[in-house]
Amino acid sequence: MALPTRELSDDERLDWLRLARTDSVGPITFRGLIGRFGTARAALEALPEMARRGGRQRGLTPASLADAERETAAVAALGGRMVALCEPDYPEPLAAIEDAPPVLSVLGARDLMSRRSVAIVGARNASGNGRRIAAKLARDLGAAGLTVVSGLARGIDAAAHDGALESGTVAVVAGGIDVVYPRENEGLHRRIAEQGVILAECAFGIQPQARHFPRRNRIISGLSIATIVVEAAPRSGSLITARMANEQGREVFAVPGSPLDPRAQGCNALIRKGAILVQSAEDVLDGLSPMLRTLEPARPAGFETPKTFDETAPTDGAAAQSQVLECLSPTPTPVDEVLRDCQLSAPMVFAILLELELAGRIERHPGNRVTLT
């Protein structure tokens, strides 16, 4: 059951926002719920009973309509709006990833998101040369008609946004759309809100915390046909973005540097692992040419509900749930494996997993895998 792309009514969008803001409802569960119940409203109504069946101790109360209205109004007051995953304004490449945010807060020139985008990310403690390279890549790729996506961090991110300010840039922030972080990027944040796009998955007003950054990074890579890394230390956040781009089937580029420069180690390692070495925007355009030759971007899967969630199924009793729980551990287990190991129908397993997740007892991971929490 694939939901067609369509503009939601304001009431429907509020339902989507409530469901997205409800405790234990991650992006993958969100898709499962819409797939199972058809609408966010119906899912909201079914949630408390499902969570109870999943074994949740304290009741699961969906986010309130009042909160959803308040958040929507606050975003609107800044000049922004909420965009749901099924709506035409939602960026197509992002909709194609498995754990796409169900709802985004968006501020600024939303039409920029309909163009093809590339991400430029890198070290916060970048060198002057690294920042110069990032700004020039951004400027040149912007001149070639691409939107430049980054994370509005210090260093490489800021330089990339700055280079693409005229041509069009999208900043994906880790906290709420109104929260300027880091402080020193206040001016840039304001200029991007005026000339480009600021985009957030987190609720309005939320201060970014450590756990938000990797989740934010999947949006940066997910928005983009390619991610370019400019200066990155080993085990840095930029390498997480590169890994996610790779998992999302997007191209990864890296700017090399001297082996004696610690900030080049991450990029050099990426190149050794297969990222394309980049010296200039031309190298990026060369690497992307098969993709760029397609004039009209093919509408990707978009909001296509995974087939596995298509059927509704009642779950009956503790025995089946125990069977599923026995298959799981804190190490990610593919749902396919659970299906193979349980003597239960697929719809039954999916329903039980959904309930367990709403009960906060399991967690979803990309690649259709789950862990016990």
Next chain:
Amino acid sequence: MALPTRELSDDERLDWLRLARTDSVGPITFRGLIGRFGTARAALEALPEMARRGGRQRGLTPASLADAERETAAVAALGGRMVALCEPDYPEPLAAIEDAPPVLSVLGARDLMSRRSVAIVGARNASGNGRRIAAKLARDLGAAGLTVVSGLARGIDAAAHDGALESGTVAVVAGGIDVVYPRENEGLHRRIAEQGVILAECAFGIQPQARHFPRRNRIISGLSIATIVVEAAPRSGSLITARMANEQGREVFAVPGSPLDPRAQGCNALIRKGAILVQSAEDVLDGLSPMLRTLEPARPAGFETPKTFDETAPTDGAAAQSQVLECLSPTPTPVDEVLRDCQLSAPMVFAILLELELAGRIERHPGNRVTLT
């Protein structure tokens, strides 16, 4: 007819040297002549008549025995000796290349040449960092049991030799083995002659000229299972060495650098074209591990005469020669194509080509191709 590897008598070695030093006899022709006539002596005797049949205006006089004796004595006086392609001391990987030098002058610890070698080459105007990287790579690869080969130029070459002086290094010079070039490397030249190996294809006493350098570079790469480039400008000599390594079926590694550093452009371009990015000796050893796992180096083809030269054949007359000449042009033509296009037997075509080369009318190129001169 494959010649077995064997130690030559002093007289035979003098014949080899005379044939190698004879005008119009390049390395590929040399193999052809040995293949056709069995010994260097027989080839020397046949040369003048062959050159005449090929249409050579002024007679072809083989290099004299006196000159060969003088050169051999001069090399011996320095403590060195001549090594012919068929002899056990001749480095095996070099013997395996199509245009291996028929005779080398060798000074120093010849046993170093029996170990596996890697070449480290790069810019003459190298940066301090580049030189440090080259020296460290050389030291670490030396510690891993590899001989380090380079060209005794300023910059990267000198640093590589310096780093590998203790563990073992081979310097391939472009001129005669006695000619120190550049002057500033005099001390290094002397230390390598004492602790390592100095090796030359050119005759004793010859000052290196521009055309000698690319020919020297094929020896550097040919001696080595892999060539590592550290800092190289676009269109520099080091990139020629890398290309030759690639043509010889050897691995190519390159040390990356910032796109803003002109000395990194050549290496970065090599990596884009498929060279393995190297940050440390470990990266090189990783890249070579399939080769290094073979404990005993397989004896390569060595001095195996190409089959195409196995038969002797008289050439009869101008008609056949004209047919061959009509197939040729200043653009390299594969000998296979000449064979296909001429209505002549293969041994006949080979004999005519040999005569034309001795007459100075055609030139041989790797890949079994020839051009009209």
